[in-house]
Amino acid sequence: MALSDKPVLLTGASGTIGRLLSVKLAELGWTLRLTDVVPLAIPLPQNASFDRVDLEDQQAVNRLAEGCGLILHFGGISTEQSFETVLGPNLRGSFHIYEAARSQKARVVFPSSVHAVGLYERTEILDQDCLLRPDGYYGLSKAYGEMLARLYWDKHAIESVLIRIGSVLPEVPDERILSTWISHNDFVRLIERCAEAQHVGCSVIWGQSNNSRGFWRHDARQKIGWTPLDSSDGQAERVRGKVTDNPVVERYQGGKFIVVDYSRADFPPRSMFPDE
Numbered sequence: 062m063a064l065s066d067k068p069v070l071l072t073g074a075s076g077t078i079g080r081l082l083s084v085k086l087a088e089l090g091w092t093l094r095l096t097d098v099v100p101l102a103i104p105l106p107q108n109a110s111f112d113r114v115d116l117e118d119q120q121a122v123n124r125l126a127e128g129c130g131l132i133l134h135f136g137g138i139s140t141e142q143s144f145e146t147v148l149g150p151n152l153r154g155s156f157h158i159y160e161a162a163r164s165q166k167a168r169v170v171f172p173s174s175v176h177a178v179g180l181y182e183r184t185e186i187l188d189q190d191c192l193l194r195p196d197g198y199y200g201l202s203k204a205y206g207e208m209l210a211r212l213y214w215d216k217h218a219i220e221s222v223l224i225r226i227g228s229v230l231p232e233v234p235d236e237r238i239l240s241t242w243i244s245h246n247d248f249v250r251l252i253e254r255c256a257e258a259q260h261v262g263c264s265v266i267w268g269q270s271n272n273s274r275g276f277w278r279h280d281a282r283q284k285i286g287w288t289p290l291d292s293s294d295g296q297a298e299r300v301r302g303k304v305t306d307n308p309v310v311e312r313y314q315g316g317k318f319i320v321v322d323y324s325r326a327d328f329p330p331r332s333m334f335p336d337e
């Protein structure tokens with residue numbers, strides 16, 4: 062039995078990923094409970110309902126989650142913004158989702174991000190258990206979401222798949238995204254596996270296709286039975302030289318989000334313990 066045999070709650074349904082999943086998962090026969098704070102910009106898919114709800118409204122979130130076995134939590138702020146802007150949707154909103162999951166004993170798919178590790182340099186290869194190095198308030202909210210998931214697993218046995226998503230895009234727009242790209246098909250297959258895998262505990266998956274320039278390796282993909290089939294490699298020629306002229310952007314995995322309010326004067330940064 063897959064968790065998609067029951068209604069599946071999808072937050073952020075009106076967003077980029079939400080629209081993709083609404084269409085693709087409905088095609089697979091899932092019964093979707095869609096929600097967002099703004100109206101759904103696409104026709105309502107088959108077997109789907111839509112409710113306009115703010116993630117900050119805990120009672121409404123609880124009502125939406127009733128009877129669901131799986132919550133795909135794609136709603137919230139998705140770019141670098143002020144702390145106050147991120148706080149409500151991403152921190153309080155995710156807390157509401159986890160409380161609702163706890164009451165329903167539902168599994169959560171939480172989209173973490175490259176921006177939770179965005180201040181690693183692009184030459185570094187990361188494993189799932191690396192220290193998080195958020196590149197702004199948005200990345201910090203993803204680190205919070207990951208820790209929230211771990212708390213609810215350790216303390217309440219609520220399962221999560223934490224997908225550290227690189228860039229979900231139809232095609233690669235620049236050199237950085239040759240590393241972070243995940244194709245639509247690989248992404249949708251990953252979500253299917255999140256519903257079908259029997260046990261996931263609190264798993265971390267690097268959300269990237271099979272890119273030879275990838276920054277990341279070692280995660281729970283075998284455990285949940287996911288193998289990416291696509292790769293950015295064939296797009297390398299087309300985007301060669303597509304870089305910015307900002308050395309901070311180009312040094313780190315997080316790219317452009319980092320330069321929002323960046324204020325280190327010593328770039329490249331001195332090492333933490335220069336005498337070692």
Ligand SMILES: NC(=O)C1=CN([C@@H]2O[C@H](COP(=O)(O)OP(=O)(O)OC[C@H]3O[C@@H](n4cnc5c(N)ncnc54)[C@H](O)[C@@H]3O)[C@@H](O)[C@H]2O)C=CC1
Binds near residue numbers: 075116154172229
């Ligand atoms: N698109 C990508 O490549 C990546 C996406 N992610 C994460 O995946 C999720 C979805 O990403 P996208 O679809 O690209 O973002 P998006 O910005 O297109 O969609 C997010 C949706 O959340 C909704 N939302 C915002 N605040 C809300 C609130 N208070 N209550 C209810 N809904 C609210 C927005 O109206 C929007 O439709 C986000 O959490 C994002 O951080 C992570 C890494 C990469």
Ligand SMILES: O=C(O)[C@H]1OC(=O)[C@H](O)[C@@H](O)[C@@H]1O
Binds near residue numbers: 174229241
């Ligand atoms: O940095 C990236 O490529 C992506 O990271 C994210 O977390 C954002 O939500 C997405 O809009 C960006 O495109």
